[in-house]
Amino acid sequence: MNDPNAAHTEAEAIIAVANLVKQFGRFAALRGVSASFHASRMYGILGDNGAGKTTLLRILAGLVPPTRGEVTILGKNNPREVCREFGYMAHPSLLYDEMSGMENLRYFACLYGLEDARCADIIAAVGLDPGLQRPVGQYSQGMRQRMSLARALLNDPKILLLDEPFSNVDIRSAREMVKLLARMRNGGKTIFVVTHQASLLDGTADEFVWMDSGQIINRTPDLKFMETA
């Protein structure tokens, strides 16, 4: 088994967490997670339901404060200070169902002080039609996931935190999304993908982070650990 807290000592970590603990009442979602993650890499975060994957992602996004422990992102201890460098995609779409994709993106672009023109480019980049007038509530699940990814990419973030981006997406669309993520990783983005469909990332993710009961139990370059776990 690899050292679960392995750090690439040759380069400074883009994200480091130390002894991260998160309690929800008496339930410990994270139990002393320590790890470091490096730039321009794609990490697949794997584990059973309740393993702490989403909680870890939400702490990194600054949505949930840890009960104990330290998070360092791009040299800052408060994720809010570097929120411009983040793209966050959650399991729900984080989009207004009553508005079209373009209307949604224009609103979120305004929150980042971005030009409207960028919205059409991003929508096209995820394989959707920027001219689509239908409200997001009438999109198929796959289209909604793509639009959700477009929202996460809007501010051209250095770090992408994606929670279940392939859920309810057909296999062809999911593979296209993986290709898109690989291109972005090659372009310098650091990408975290929480997923139950690990095989989609096989051969693409640089490292798989295995979680169980609120802890990182292993970090591997491939999925072989799945067979032994």
Place this chain on the structure above:
Amino acid sequence: MSAAPSGITLATLTKDVRLEWRSKDAINSMLFFALLVVVVFSFSFDPVAEESRQIAGGLVWVAFLFAAVVALNQTWARELRNQVLDAYRVSPAPANSLFLAKAMGNFLFVGVLEALMTPLFVVFYKLRVLGPAWQLLPVAILGTWAIVVNGTFFAAMSLRTRSREIMLPLLLFPITIPALLSMVEATTTILVGDPSTSAKFWIVLLATYDVVFTTGCLALFETVLHAE
């Protein structure tokens, strides 16, 4: 490059008005509720004109307060669907821009309700203003703001509670009592037109209340927004 807070406030307000225009969730529920109050009370009491002037202030504002709660619950409920609020929370946009946009949106929706319901109150209760009628305008503006600014804040506070529809009135009504008292007294004074009393005291009190609570809400909203 970062957007000006006023630009974010305007964009959020526009977005909320667009969502309300398409869904009509808040306006329809508020109108229905206020209409019920007018009709039920008009059947329950049969006041003469003088009695109407004495009770109308209380009736009108209690009806608007209860109806406003419906809109106030809706305003954050649409942010919870698909967890859209998280998209705002991870953005660099200031919390107070969101708060102000929500409060202004609610002010607009409750204002529309008041504009539509006031003629009905006048007809059903045979109201005729004996005092300076123009003073009703500042009372309406300041009173509505008092309701929505606290309502928006407490609705946000009760967002993560299990029974938020019940929590909001429980938190809002006690804190609104000084404002409600001012609104009712000012309205009654204007309607009755008693030359020995003036509504100005109540209007100043209402304005002071608004300044204090708006400042307080703005100071605390970021904590509420990012609370777990």
